Amino acid sequence: MKKIVLITGATSGFGKAIARKFAENGYDLIITGRRKVLLEELARELITDLNVEILPLCFDVRKLKEVENAINTLSEKWKKIDVLVNNAGLAVGLIPINEGVIDDWERMIDTNIKGLLYMTRMVSPLMVSRKQGHIINIGSIAGREVYPAGNVYCGSKFAVDAITKGTRIDLLPHQIKVTQIAPGAANTEFSLVRFKGDKERADNVYKGFQPLQAEDIAEAVYYVTTLPSHVNINDLVLMPTAQANSVNFLKK
Ligand code: NDP
C-alpha cells in the first residue's frame, strides 16, 4: 500500500516542491492551502505527470473548525497519514517592535504557531493509533537567531523550535518521529508576502547571492523520511552557502 503525506501550504514555495518530491517517490498526497485554484492546478499536474492519488483540501490553518472538519471528514484510507509536513507559514512586515502592526503579529502567531498546533493536535492521534508516523515542522534560521525588526516572526519560529522538541518528547512512547527543518533564505513567495506585494523590495532580498531553492528544502524533507526506523533526524539547519547566519551574507 502506498504511503500518505499531508503537506500544509502546498500552493507555492516549499510546500509545492515538497508535494512534487513525495509524488515522484510514489506517495499519495493530501495537499492543503487557502488558494483553491492553485491547489487544484497542482493536483491535476501531479496526477497527470506521476499517476498518484491526490486529495486537495482547501482550508485556513488558523481556523480550528476548518482544520477539525478537514481531518475528521477524511475517509479511512486518507486517515492513514504517514508523514505530516507542517509547512504553512508566513512573515508579515519587517518593522521595529515599537511601530509594529498588531494585525501582522496576529497573522504570524495564528498561522505559524496556532495553525501548526491545530494540525498536530488533529493528525497526531491518527498516528498514535497506528504507532507510526513522522511529523516534520518547518522552522527557520529565524527560530535560532533574532535579527533586527524580526521580533514577532522570529518569536513564532522560536516557538516552532520549542513545540517541535515538546512534540518529540510527548510522542516518544508512541514511536512517532518528529523532525524540524530550519532553512535560511530561500526565494519563494515568502518575501512578497512579507512585504505585502512589493515585488521590488521582495526581489531585493535575494540580490547578490544564491539563495536556497524550494527544491533544496524538498530534498531535505524527503531525505529525513528515508532513514531506517531506528534513525531520526531531530533537527536540520539548511542554509545557502552564501549565508552564515541570520545577518551575515556574502553578497556580490
Ligand atoms: P510561500 O509564501 O511561498 O508559501 C507559504 C505557503 O503557506 C503557501 O502555500 C500558503 O498558501 C500557505 N499558507 C500561508 N498562510 C496559510 C494559512 N493561514 N492557511 C493555510 N495555508 C497557509 O513561502 P515559503 O514556501 O517560503 O514558506 C513555507 C514555510 O517555510 C513557512 O513556514 C516559512 O515561514 C518557512 N521558511 C521560509 C523561508 C524562506 O526564506 N522562504 C526560510 C525559512 C523558513 P495559501 O496562501 O494558498 O494559503
Ligand code: 8X3
Ligand atoms: C525565513 C528566513 O531569515 O528571512 O524564515 O527570516 S528569514
